[in-house]
Amino acid sequence: MKVVIIGGVAGGMSAATRLRRLNETAEIIVLEKGPYVSFANCGLPYYVAGEIEERSDLLVQTPEALQARFELDVRPHSEAVAIDASLKEVTVRTSEGDYTLSYDKLILSPGAKPFIPPAKGLEEAKNIFTLRSVPDVDAITDFMELHQPKKAVVIGAGFIGLEMAESLVHRGLDVTIIEKAPHVLPPLDEEMAAYITKELKANGVKLYTGLAAESFEAEGKVVVLDTGERLESDLTLMSVGVKPETTLALTAGIETGIRGGIVVNEYYETSQKDIYAVGDAIVVKQQINGEDTMIALASPANRQGRQVADVISGLPRKNKGSIGTAIVRVFNQVAASTGLNERQLKMTNEKFEIVHIQGKSHAGYYPNAGTILLKVLFNPENGKIYGAQAIGEDGVDKRIDIIATAIKSGMTIHDLPELEFTYAPPFGSAKDPVNMAGYAALNLIEGVSESIQWYELESKQEEGYLLLDVRNEGELEKNGRLKGALNIPLDQLRERLSEVPKDKPIIVSCHSGLRSYIAERILKQNEYKAKNLDGAFALYSTVRPEKVEK
Missing domain, CATH: 3.50.50.60 (FAD/NAD(P)-binding domain)
Known part of the structure; x- marks a missing residue:
């Protein structure tokens, strides 16, 4: 043969x-x-x-x-x-x-090959590169050695674009990213990508989203946006997809x-x-x-x-398909995803629910425990897991790999609390974020809890919902207050229930969602109508910082 x-x-x-x-x-x-x-x-x-x-x-x-x-x-x-x-x-x-x-x-x-959208002046440019092969990287490093560029523009904020933006910053360049989509890392949902946006800006990267490079001038040294704004660039990387x-x-x-x-x-x-x-x-x-x-x-x-x-060779193998599991490091943050995102589910009219869980990479009392934000999407009727996304400094890969394995093996949201992981303080928690996501999802499925998403808060407030923030006063002073919120610390809630009007439905928030869930249970058992703000203040303030009063 x-x-x-x-x-x-x-x-x-x-x-x-x-x-x-x-x-x-x-x-x-x-x-x-x-x-x-x-x-x-x-x-x-x-x-x-x-x-x-x-x-x-x-x-x-x-x-x-x-x-x-x-x-x-x-x-x-x-x-x-x-x-x-x-x-x-x-x-x-x-x-x-x-x-x-x-x-x-x-x-x-x-x-696959890099997709390069047509643009005026592209053929005359001498400082524009793509990155898919060793000759590509040779061309970039040779150019940098010869010309010592100071300013770089990365067009496209996908995985390679963000990795290269970080790499160029480490090489001492002033980096600007242009992304046509509304947010960086389009495979992620908006609220998760917001954490990567925050990390990019914290490391001095300038960011333009919802915009495209329309043309190039001066042999590529000027990038013209579709708004007419002109950006100087000594080196430009095209990373808009393949x-x-x-x-x-x-x-x-x-x-x-x-x-x-x-x-x-x-x-x-x-x-x-x-x-x-x-x-x-x-x-x-x-x-x-x-x-x-x-x-x-x-x-x-x-x-x-x-x-x-x-x-x-005659062996019984079939292509079972793929679910799409990927990860990227952006400075001190890691973003990973598997399966379908919220946008894709909305396009296919799938019925789904969402939980956001904030946990630790290992036991919180052990030094250097990092925070992980985990988002899981699932079917509330049969528990099918549609996808997951995670952001954090450490341990993100482990959690997304676990959920990817669960999806591949046909597990449901009901199985996540039953998963057993190795545990010792330097390595994990007795209740892993994956377990906690399962518990939170079961609470929704079984009617123990109800939640709303970050993008529903304003409309719910317009409908007459009261926002109750159960964080402590010190947290409010340090991190800011949510506009229009009534503030009663969780540990005082039972004694101060008379301050919470019974003629209004309540949305409860804390820092991460755990205390607000406890508050929701207290309110419901005292005949209030209450829902939990999924992801709570930590998530909402990252996506809507303008809604926070300092």
Whole structure:
């Protein structure tokens, strides 16, 4: 069997090495149009920052090493430019000319390429870069060494854009971010992204949201926004997203779907016989709702590469889809998410509830316990977990990985309180934030508690709801008061119930939501109508700082 693999990173190389482990006699050829295979593209921003000191550390494997260990015929600088599915041949372009290569099985792993929106002056610019490969990072670092830029503009506030913004700040540059979406990190919901906005500003990053770069002037040294505002830039990074690299697939008449992605079945087979596809270029099923989507992440690509090798080798493997689990560090904050966000659920008209839990990365009494804000979205009728997001300095990865595993295994919100984790003060809490999210969700499902979201508070107040803040006076003086709130500390509430009018429904808030839940229970058992402000003051004041009186 002769297997040709197009694309030597992530999915392609995972497929090649797995194939060899299963098929010692197969002829396996890997074509890579770039100079490197099996490189750590997720590590590129950290090389710019200097956290990864040696460029060689980005190169996970070399063609020589892969030949020696796996007997793979790896061909860098070899671009596949056409596929003849009827003849089962690939046309390969090299510096020495073109040639044709036959195959029995063909695996496409072309990945995705940066999406660069059209803009006037872009072609004349000499200081604009993208970041997807080792040559890209070489171009950026060489430019910085030669020109010593002082001001940088990052266009796009997704994962790579934020990682590069941090890296450039660490290199001493004055950094500005431009994001067309209403907030940074569009995969996160607005209130969660607000914490990353706060962290960026605390580290001197200027931020423009809801705006786009319309044009470039002075060979890229001036970025013109769609408002007409002009920003100086010595170095500009384009990071507005990626699109599937499907030009080659189209030459074979392969069917494509949403956003031009390659359509595959559960066995990674394309519409052309004996041609398979994996990685960032394929359309996958969002495992939670079964909808077609594109998920450009390294972990799914590597898994798909291994699975397609199993399929070709006759092992019973199916593509079960992906849920999209990702994480990013932005200075001292970490943001992670898995599954569907609130915006996506609203678009699909799914019935859902939300809980925000504020907990600690480990036991609060043990030194250096960091705060974690965890958001979980779920179906209140059957407990299905739709997704989760978390923000914090430490322990965010652990909690999102747990919930991602719960989603993948079909657990419901009812299972979260039952999960058992290792516990000792330096490592966790006896009641982990994941457990607490489960408890809070069950309170909503079982009618023990009712809640409203941060964006509902103002409309509820207009309807006549009274806002009751049960924080202590010292907290109010230190952190500020919510406008229009009645303030009664929780420990005094029972004795001061007469100050709370019974003819109005009540919304209760504290700092994080725990004390306000206790207050809600006190009020309800004294025949008041009460709801809890989910996320409470800590969340609301971050998203709506103008509503806080200092």
